[in-house]
Amino acid sequence: MINSYAGFDDAGVAIAAAGAGADVVRNMYGQRLTRIDKGAGDFATAADVEAEKTILGVIHSARPDDAVLGEEGGQQGFAEAVRQWLVDPLCGTLNYAVGNMLVAVNVALRNGAAAVADPFSGEVFFTDGETAWTRYEGADVQLAPTSATQLVDVNLDPPFPSAPGFRAVDLLARPGFVERFRPRVVSTTLALAWVAAGKRAAYVTDGGDLSGSVHFAAGIALCQAAGCVITGIDGAPIGQAGRGLVVAADAESHGLLMSMIRSRS
Template sequence: MLLDGGVDVELAVEAALAGAGVVREKYGRPVGRYDKSATDFATDADLEAERAIVDLIRQARPDDAVVGEEYGAEGGSDDGQNRTWLVDPLCGTLNFAAQTPLFCTNVALQANGQRLVAAVADPLADEVFWTDGTTAAVRRGGSDAPLEPSAGSRIVDIDVDAPPDAEFRQAKVLLDPEFRDTFGPRVSSTTLALAWVAAGRRAAYVTNGQLRDSVHFTAGIALCLAAGCVVTDLRGQPLHTGPGMLAAADPATHAKLVELIARNP
């Protein structure tokens, strides 16, 4: 069975919380740093959190594949179901290392390219956002409350990193007077902002790049879709058919941002 009722979503929640527990325990303490490039690195927290998540998933679902940000792909069976867990143990590593409390742990299950369940845990707020693919909620203190998108904050979170060949330079839209008159920009540098769109804490989230099967974005995308947000590429077309992603709380916010992005390529 591709989705085992509520068992898979509870596993996603438990796994995300396991990783978040490692991250929380290490926050504010000296950690080892492992450079990937001049501007990208992992820490002991990334590595240990991913291992805690993967070990839990492997115990519960030994035949499933797992793709992690740090350790890569492992496992999987030949039963034709293609169940794959996507794990980002610490989204916002730079924030974490700088003791800036904006980061999260992402866990998502896909099968045959379809998002099934997902969980995004905020280690310091002690809350976890989850979806079973149909409903979406946030769990605090053992109680679940439905996620309800809202554009009321007028805050738009923009990931300003752009690859060298990007069709859209996110920073340009920040200079548009109409954008500044309509929205309040923020740069959180973590996909936790996607969960905030689903929860009504952000009006929208904008990022660049190719995001299909991404360990960083899949969980947050699943939350937004299940909560009823409008999620497309940067041109307003179906997600993954063009560059980047725009996740908005409602159609009006989405339409305005598509317009602003189009005139600020």
């Protein structure tokens, strides 16, 4: 069998894998899907599983020696491998299951290329690790973050590991926040791609080290390559020292959000 991905660079593999997963998610949308209980109120659907299987098929075909960490299938290959792909086949499963189209397909090579596909808009946001682009109907446009929209997405999903010092919901009630920004809650890391693309001014979420998360790695890579300002909610660089994320289109927006977070903490 001819390997149709032969000759693809890593960005090309990420785009192809995310796009293939997005096709599955879009084609299975609206069906009555089996829910697979994952505990603590979390679940996957048959679409999550099928999309991940399809994504892994692309990666294994293009990069058979690379390791993969998938949200549904777990680790394949050595966890300490030099090259490891992080796959979230359907970010926003609850949205999807109730007929909400705000979802994303995330594929990232750790410390390298990444792609985030929106199955319903047809956009694929991607980076080669140096610059970031969006591909729509065959045309590529370089991403340009801006805070012009003044829209800030805030992740309100539990758990809340930084409480009581920090609760995202408290941020929304601060006078300084509503004077400058307007809150949005989409419950998917598609919002990170929107910050990189200038559709959102910022994104805030609690959590631990999210740099190696299958949910966040692709979005973080996009925002870094696009030139966004990124720290943890404690102001530390993302990684083991930082926790959660404050991602902003520019330094001014990031500084305003950090001042509100710090004053509350």
